[in-house]
Amino acid sequence: MTDITDTIDTARPPAPAPLPVQPPSGCPFDPPPLSNLLERGDPHDEFGALRAEEPISKISLPDGSWAWLATRYADIRAILGDTRFSSDTTLHGYPLSGMTGGASTENRGFIRRDPPEHTRLRRMVTREFMVKRVEALRPEIQRITDELCDAMERAEGRTADLVEALALPVPSLVISLLLGVPYDDHEIFQRLTGTLLSRTVTDAEREAARIELRDYLDQLVTAKEADPGDDILGRLIIEQRQTGEITHDEVAAFAALLLIAGHETTANMIGLSALTLMRDRATAEQLRRDPALIRGAVEELLRFHSIIRNGPRRVATVDVEIDGHLIRAGEGVVAAVPSGNRDESVFADADRLDIRRPNAQHHVAFGYGIHQCLGQALARVELQVVIATLLRRFPAMRPAVPVEEIPFRTDMAIHGCHALPVTW
Amino acid sequence: MKITLDADKCCAAGQCVLVAPEVFDQRDEDGVVVLLDAEPAADQHAAVREAAAICPAAVIEVHE
Numbered sequence: 001m002t003d004i005t006d007t008i009d010t011a012r013p014p015a016p017a018p019l020p021v022q023p024p025s026g027c028p029f030d031p032p033p034l035s036n037l038l039e040r041g042d043p044h045d046e047f048g049a050l051r052a053e054e055p056i057s058k059i060s061l062p063d064g065s066w067a068w069l070a071t072r073y074a075d076i077r078a079i080l081g082d083t084r085f086s087s088d089t090t091l092h093g094y095p096l097s098g099m100t101g102g103a104s105t106e107n108r109g110f111i112r113r114d115p116p117e118h119t120r121l122r123r124m125v126t127r128e129f130m131v132k133r134v135e136a137l138r139p140e141i142q143r144i145t146d147e148l149c150d151a152m153e154r155a156e157g158r159t160a161d162l163v164e165a166l167a168l169p170v171p172s173l174v175i176s177l178l179l180g181v182p183y184d185d186h187e188i189f190q191r192l193t194g195t196l197l198s199r200t201v202t203d204a205e206r207e208a209a210r211i212e213l214r215d216y217l218d219q220l221v222t223a224k225e226a227d228p229g230d231d232i233l234g235r236l237i238i239e240q241r242q243t244g245e246i247t248h249d250e251v252a253a254f255a256a257l258l259l260i261a262g263h264e265t266t267a268n269m270i271g272l273s274a275l276t277l278m279r280d281r282a283t284a285e286q287l288r289r290d291p292a293l294i295r296g297a298v299e300e301l302l303r304f305h306s307i308i309r310n311g312p313r314r315v316a317t318v319d320v321e322i323d324g325h326l327i328r329a330g331e332g333v334v335a336a337v338p339s340g341n342r343d344e345s346v347f348a349d350a351d352r353l354d355i356r357r358p359n360a361q362h363h364v365a366f367g368y369g370i371h372q373c374l375g376q377a378l379a380r381v382e383l384q385v386v387i388a389t390l391l392r393r394f395p396a397m398r399p400a401v402p403v404e405e406i407p408f409r410t411d412m413a414i415h416g417c418h419a420l421p422v423t424w
Numbered sequence: 425m426k427i428t429l430d431a432d433k434c435c436a437a438g439q440c441v442l443v444a445p446e447v448f449d450q451r452d453e454d455g456v457v458v459l460l461d462a463e464p465a466a467d468q469h470a471a472v473r474e475a476a477a478i479c480p481a482a483v484i485e486v487h488e
């Protein structure tokens with residue numbers, strides 16, 4: 001089966017490197033009230049300069065190789081929307097370095113494949129994530145969120161780590177439900193996914209959790225082959241596995257991809273969004289007064305935070321000209337989504353958070369082209385429900401430590417905070 | 425306004441449905457886009473143009 005870290009650039013921190021798209025300064029908020037944090041350097045200044053002067057530039061990767069860095073919105077859409085740029089991480093020249101656990105295995109998920117194979121595999125699960133299916137889950141997502149909020153309220157001392165209490169469990173419980181992880185296993189599943197994403201565990205512990213989770217998913221697929229349920233894995237087994245379209249290992253690879261791609265991303269967006277609204281009281285108040293604003297607010301938060309810090313990435317399969325630059329076959333490209341989403345030619349006053357921004361949904365936080373996030377409708381509903389619930393149930397919530405003491409994930413490929421101590 | 429689709433290219437993430445639910449839907453078996461109204465009334469035009477602009481796979485073509 002697939003290597004669990006081998007699916008999206010989520011599971012492991014990239015090696016430290018002088019990549020301009022590498023992790024940002026500590027604080028994700030700018031323009032900054034926090035000059036002490038910004039002394040460490042503001043990536044958005046650097047991106048702004050590149051967009052103006054050298055929109056397609058060369059960057060060095062941790063292993064000493066290099067890749068093109070695209071920083072303008074239009075170029076990023078052109079690259080991600082063009083299938084002459086490949087997602088196949090086994091191709092020579094694919095810029096893997098600094099992105100993830102490393103080389104690719106045979107059963108890598110479809111995020112790392114090209115058409116026609118990508119299309120064939122993605123279409124086996126697209127029905128599960130379409131808008132109306134996800135909308136039907138909204139009450140269930142609300143219930144999960146409310147239960148976690150109840151537990152927070154019951155806890156001593158009106159304090160919590162919001163990451164541990166809410167941001168990590170919501171996406172983990174939602175994907176468990178969708179995949180059909182039995183209720184009794186939710187705890188194991190949460191413990192293992194939590195360990196994978198924790199920074200306080202040792203490498204050995206994380207590796208052990210990775211193997212345990214891989215074996216867990218393998219056994220889960222075996223159990224479902226015997227008794228498929230009414231869930232994503234059950235349907236894949238009945239409709240695709242039993243008809244011989246995919247193998248046991250491919251079903252397990254689907255499970256791993258859906259789990260990894262949706263967990264750390266959604267969790268970090270929840271944490272950053274909550275923090276943003278605790279600091280921006282006026283915006284929080286607007287959202288409390290007019291709950292219909294939540295949809296647009298989530299788009300704007302996705303744009304503003306752009307948590308995928310050093311990708312998506314591609315390799316050119318033929319020579320392609322982008323914005324007057326010749327990108328040759330075999331050369332790697334890093335599409336700097338956080339930069340594209342601050343491109344002033346598309347988003348006026350781009351460094352400002354504006355929950356009524358009319359074109360916020362034009363962001364490329366979910367990527368662009370045929371690989372655009374499969375789980376985006378789900379991520380949107382999770383964020384809408386969690387943020388609206390927090391605002392309603394914990395109107396007085398605030399950070400329990402000064403912002404400069406919040407541990408931001410400067411060391412990770414997905415931006416966010418490791419922990420978010422709050423009080424109310 | 426007249427809309428045509430190149431549904432083979434659709435990657436089924438449903439952005440069009442979010443912005444113009446009266447014009448676009450997704451088919452049950454695989455989430456691929458379907459057109460509910462190929463010649464929508466004027467009050468839908470802005471939403472349809474928006475859908476065409478954000479569709480990640482250049483599926484939606486608008487003829488005006």
Ligand code: HEM
Pocket residue numbers: 080087110111112122175257258259261262263265266269307308312313364365366367368370371372373374375376378379
């Ligand atoms: C706020 C949360 C999320 C963000 C910011 C995000 C971002 C992204 C991005 C940028 C890509 C494109 C990668 C590329 O082009 O190479 C992607 C792909 C993907 N995402 Fe998400 N994602 C989020 C949540 C989710 C959720 C909840 C799921 C599902 C459970 C999910 C499943 C996937 C899958 C399966 C792919 C691969 C699609 C393909 O290659 O065709 N994501 N995501």
Ligand code: SF4
Pocket residue numbers: 433434435436437438439440441448455456457478479480481482483484
């Ligand atoms: S936005 Fe485009 S790719 Fe997405 S479902 Fe609609 S037509 Fe298909």
